[in-house]
Amino acid sequence: MTDSTTASWGSPFTEEEELYRETVRTFISRELEPRYLEIPARGPERRQLWRKAGEAGILGACIPEEFGGAGASTLCNVILSYELGRSASYGTIGSFVATDLATSMLVQGGSKALLDRWAPKILSGEVVQCLALTEPNAGSDATAIRTTAVREGDEYVINGQKTFITNADMADVIYVVVKTDPTKRGRGMSVLLVESDRPGVTQRPLKTMGFPAGNTGEVYLENVRVPVGNLIGEEGGAFKLLSSSLDADRLQIGGRALAQAELAHQLTVDYVKQRKAFGHTLLEFQNTQFKLAEAKADLEAGRAFFHSAVRKVRAGQCSEADTAMTKLWLTEMSVRVIDNCLQLWGGAGFMDEMPISRIYTSNRVLRIYGGTSEILKMLIARSL
Known part of the structure; x- marks a missing residue:
């Protein structure tokens, strides 16, 4: 699923970034979603998908123009990560091409010789x-x-x-x-x-x-x-390179968590409208309405928090504590929303064939990598 609400009123992304988002959505809807259950973890077909991602123009967005790239900000990585999380394919194939933070390290600290050698291959999808x-x-x-x-x-x-x-x-x-x-x-x-x-x-x-x-x-x-x-x-000088990369990583993980929660909520609303119990649709029960209403409020608050962090990045005012708080709150919120959504699916939600099942299992790691919730709390406390 590639429909999204990030382009709604108050979006902090520029027109160029929204065009990049559309490029990413088109790639996901054409190349991943129709057959993600059949995509192998490795091998020639996986490699071919990387090349297709390169042809689509979604790789290496931060590579400077002099080396063939677009010279975009790290916010393109955030958009790519969000859109992948907003797709049911993410729970099966993982981060896949949403790993361009490695490229930002090359751009930040790599020599001209290294960029001349590797930038074209990164952009084309020839190398992973x-x-x-x-x-x-x-x-x-x-x-x-x-x-x-x-x-x-x-x-x-x-x-x-x-x-x-x-x-x-x-x-x-x-x-x-x-x-x-x-x-x-x-x-x-x-x-x-x-x-x-x-x-x-x-x-x-x-x-x-x-x-x-x-x-x-x-x-x-x-x-x-x-x-x-x-x-x-x-x-x-690794710490200098890692500090900026980890801050960007936490923001894009937070965006992915928000996207997964949004997808789970949308799938669940659609499901409870047609699933019946005791002669009524699940949506007619007050408990269902309350759970989905709570989730909706969480999502709106999460989106506002996420957009606020993006604006701080653009203004050069996003601190380590800001990215830590963003990732902490969004990942903790997403597991709450997704767990409540899965509960409304009943036994069907426990079946691997259901997208909600893989959304649930794949979401769990978001509170671990890029800094565990416990480490993030320490970082936030240190800023007080």
Whole structure:
């Protein structure tokens, strides 16, 4: 489903951004929604979809014009994420192409040589990217990572493991967050671009609770050598790159949570209008009306909160606490709305064939990645 309410009165998005939204919707409605249940998690067909996304013009929106891109703001990533969440296909195929925050790291810190080499392939969908930060013992506490990169002449030698990474099992370009100076914790972290075909790189898919055709995986790096020129930003500058990327990531996750809740509500309203019990439609029961009314109020408040954050981003006034509050409230709200909606489906809602079922399971991770709800509360409290 691709109809949306974000273009309603008071939308904070520009005309150009709304045109980009329409491009994304068209791609989703043509390429994903008619057959998302048959799309494989990996393989040639998945690769072909990436190329089609490139042909549609929805990849690499933030790449500057001099490198062939549109030079758009990170708000295009937010729009892409929202529209994917507003589609029933998301609960099956996962984030898919809504991972352009990796591109923003290349744009922020990559050299001209790296952008000349990779920008055209990113835009065309020829290459798949991923950002590898999380490790088995380091999630929200990024400074706890153990993956190291030791400089030897004109190369870095990387050793470590990354896990729970979107697109990790099929990525061609991996932005690996490493410790170049383990004695300095956060100030000793750097980002290196690693081509997945380098010796010592092993990629493996992971099976998750949601997203039957999703691409969550892990990466092993054993004595992987990359040239010094593959450094993104400055040595020890990972935190600066990650801070802006994580803020944008939290906003786009919040948008996706809002979109999923909106979709669940719309599907449920349609369902209770035709489902009957004891000779009446479910919508005629006061409990149904109250639950859907509560959800509607939550959605309207959530949309206002989301739009407020977008306006702050555009004005350059969106703080870490702002993005933390936005993600916290929207993801917590979405699970409340979706759970109440599924309840109104009864046994049908528990069936995997029903879109509401996969909306429910896929929504759960939104309160975990990009910063757990608990970590976000700490960030907000720190700003008081």
